[in-house]
Amino acid sequence: MVPLSYYLVLSGFLFACGVAGFLIKRNIITIFMSIELMLNGVNLSFVAFAAHWHVLAGQVFVFFVMVVAAAEAAVGLAIIISVYRTRETLNVDRVNLLKL
Amino acid sequence: MTSLILPAGLQTIPQGVDYIRILPELILSAFGIVVMVLDPLVDEKKSQKLLGYIGFAGTVAGLLSTWYMAQSPGLAFSNMVKVDAYSVFFHFLIIGIAAVVILSSFEYMEVQRIRAGEYYALILFGAVGMALMSSAVELVLIFIALEISSISTYILTGFRRNEAASSESSLKYFLLGSFATAFFLYGVALMFGATGSTNIDLISQKLQAGPVVLLVYVAMALMFVGLGFKVAAAPFHIWTPDVYEGAPAPIVGFMSTAPKAAAFAVLLRVVFTINAPGRFWILWVAAALSMTLGNVGALVQNNIKRLLAYSSIAHAGYLLMAFAVTGSENSVSGISAAMFYTAAYAAMNVGAFAVIGHFGNAGERYVSLEDYEGLGRTSPLLAATLTIFLLSLIGIPMTGGFFAKFYVFSTAVKAHLIWLTLIGVVNSAVGAYYYLRIIVVMYMRESRQKIAVSSIPFGLGTALAVSFVATLYLGILPGRVLQYAQQSAQELLPQAPGASAKIVQTPLPAAISRP
Numbered sequence: 001m002v003p004l005s006y007y008l009v010l011s012g013f014l015f016a017c018g019v020a021g022f023l024i025k026r027n028i029i030t031i032f033m034s035i036e037l038m039l040n041g042v043n044l045s046f047v048a049f050a051a052h053w054h055v056l057a058g059q060v061f062v063f064f065v066m067v068v069a070a071a072e073a074a075v076g077l078a079i080i081i082s083v084y085r086t087r088e089t090l091n092v093d094r095v096n097l098l099k100l
Numbered sequence: 101m102t103s104l105i106l107p108a109g110l111q112t113i114p115q116g117v118d119y120i121r122i123l124p125e126l127i128l129s130a131f132g133i134v135v136m137v138l139d140p141l142v143d144e145k146k147s148q149k150l151l152g153y154i155g156f157a158g159t160v161a162g163l164l165s166t167w168y169m170a171q172s173p174g175l176a177f178s179n180m181v182k183v184d185a186y187s188v189f190f191h192f193l194i195i196g197i198a199a200v201v202i203l204s205s206f207e208y209m210e211v212q213r214i215r216a217g218e219y220y221a222l223i224l225f226g227a228v229g230m231a232l233m234s235s236a237v238e239l240v241l242i243f244i245a246l247e248i249s250s251i252s253t254y255i256l257t258g259f260r261r262n263e264a265a266s267s268e269s270s271l272k273y274f275l276l277g278s279f280a281t282a283f284f285l286y287g288v289a290l291m292f293g294a295t296g297s298t299n300i301d302l303i304s305q306k307l308q309a310g311p312v313v314l315l316v317y318v319a320m321a322l323m324f325v326g327l328g329f330k331v332a333a334a335p336f337h338i339w340t341p342d343v344y345e346g347a348p349a350p351i352v353g354f355m356s357t358a359p360k361a362a363a364f365a366v367l368l369r370v371v372f373t374i375n376a377p378g379r380f381w382i383l384w385v386a387a388a389l390s391m392t393l394g395n396v397g398a399l400v401q402n403n404i405k406r407l408l409a410y411s412s413i414a415h416a417g418y419l420l421m422a423f424a425v426t427g428s429e430n431s432v433s434g435i436s437a438a439m440f441y442t443a444a445y446a447a448m449n450v451g452a453f454a455v456i457g458h459f460g461n462a463g464e465r466y467v468s469l470e471d472y473e474g475l476g477r478t479s480p481l482l483a484a485t486l487t488i489f490l491l492s493l494i495g496i497p498m499t500g501g502f503f504a505k506f507y508v509f510s511t512a513v514k515a516h517l518i519w520l521t522l523i524g525v526v527n528s529a530v531g532a533y534y535y536l537r538i539i540v541v542m543y544m545r546e547s548r549q550k551i552a553v554s555s556i557p558f559g560l561g562t563a564l565a566v567s568f569v570a571t572l573y574l575g576i577l578p579g580r581v582l583q584y585a586q587q588s589a590q591e592l593l594p595q596a597p598g599a600s601a602k603i604v605q606t607p608l609p610a611a612i613s614r615p
Binding site for chain 2: 008015018022028031032035038039041042045046048049052053055057058061064065068071072075076078079080082083085086087095097
């Protein structure tokens with residue numbers, strides 16, 4: 001049997017990849033995909049912990065997270081389209097009307 | 101895989117009383133759905149007002165059902181939802197904010213030429229999520245409620261669809277918001293891994309019983325990242341000014357108060373019920389940073405929405421001071437001070453943004469500080485109302501802001517957080533400067549341009565009156581609200597054997613019991 005730590009390291013790695021992608025990438029769609037990667041990293045650790053504790057709940061949470069991610073994707077893509085209509089670009093560096 | 105079992109004591113069939121315990125959420129959702137279904141059926145000209153009134157009726161029904169819900173406290177839906185004085189307080193606060201914001205939006209929607217339907221529905225759905233956050237005692241349910249509220253506010257932020265600034269602020273809020281909730285979720289997963297449960301009460305018992313593993317600290321830190329983002333606490337505050345500048349003004353009034361109140365409600369539950377280990381320095385640093393960065397940032401702002409955005413960061417800092425206290429007696433006053441602060445802050449900030457939305461006119465043209473020159477003469481009533489809200493934000497006596505700050509500072513002093521209190525007091529003085537600057541500009545300067553301020557319509561007038569009265573009420577007679585907050589604070593703390601009786605018998609600290 002594969003030990004728990006393997007799964008946790010993999011899920012941490014996926015999460016870190018998502019964080020790195022979010023910070024490095026400049027295309028809005030890619031940034032959005034990085035967030036999905038982070039959520040999937042979390043899902044993996046939920047499933048791993050569910051098996052570890054022998055609690056079914058952990059697996060059910062994954063479904064909830066997937067549904068929430070889908071809802072977020074629907075809204076997020078709509079927002080991205082509306083930004084593209086007004087700015088004609090998908091590069092975050094050029095979406096800079098509001099200055100920090 | 102046969103060894104996977106359901107948690108003990110899980111009742112699978114919900115009882116009737118379970119539905120009463122989420123009645124406000126059910127009613128708000130029902131009204132939201134009615135608004136969305138009616139939207140395409142009603143003539144566009146007539147729909148603006150009608151849908152607004154339905155939305156407002158929904159919030160009133162929500163408030164009434166909250167009162168009904170308060171009669172049957174307890175757990176519902178397999179220990180996922182808990183109705184206690186604490187959640188009732190936040191239900192009233194959040195649904196009340198939604199009601200006032202809907203009232204102040206009637207005129208705004210007409211002036212900005214925004215199609216109304218989804219707008220009111222989304223405010224109601226957002227309020228559902230926030231209300232659920234305050235009564236959820238299960239981390240995954242908290243996550244779902246957080247997302248319900250966030251997704252609604254992402255859309256509402258971008259509601260001035262034709263304005264590039266609005267959709268840009270919506271995009272920023274969305275990307276950074278989902279980034280932060282992913283951190284929160286990772287924290288939930290690790291907490292589940294460390295304790296084998298996501299129920300706050302069970303986690304609390306587990307942590308009290310056994311040694312605390314490193315994983316718990318990591319989980320707490322990650323959850324704080326997610327919640328810190330939602331309450332705009334430094335160092336997760338970067339999004340605030342940009343988002344507030346681009347979003348419609350009444351919505352800024354909404355999202356700077358209601359989701360914050362809900363996130364603070366979750367934070368209070370997580371911090372005090374779980375009795376989160378190793379929280380002190382995180383909260384200390386976040387409070388000090390938020391106060392300082394918020395106030396310093398606000399000093400150089402010229403756009404009034406950005407200025408109030410930085411001020412909201414600073415206020416999140418003052419609020420977090422109340423979280424850094426330890427010990428059960430201090431915790432009661434810390435929790436109640438934080439609850440009082442959210443209520444007072446909601447009253448003044450919703451009011452201030454209602455004024456700004458009205459004055460901004462079509463396309464929110466007049467939002468810079470120069471535009472406010474001479475407002476004291478051209479529109480004395482509007483200027484006077486805004487002045488009261490700004491004085492309350494400073495913390496002048498007779499306003500809600502004064503007692504809010506007073507309780508937080510006195511709690512911090514009693515808990516021996518001298519340095520943090522000192523930073524807070526210095527920051528309050530710095531903050532007074534930029535609030536007073538607005539007042540000075542309104543009254544002491546001649547207007548250099550002609551800005552026609554339309555008369556205050558009925559809906560907005562009511563909204564302003566409600567927030568005005570609430571601000572003064574909390575400033576003159578804070579006793580009842582504070583007493584209620586203290587009562588609910590005692591319910592919130594973990595019931596250690598023998599400790600609960602001691603907490604109840606503790607007399608009210610002298611500073612707090614003064615009316």
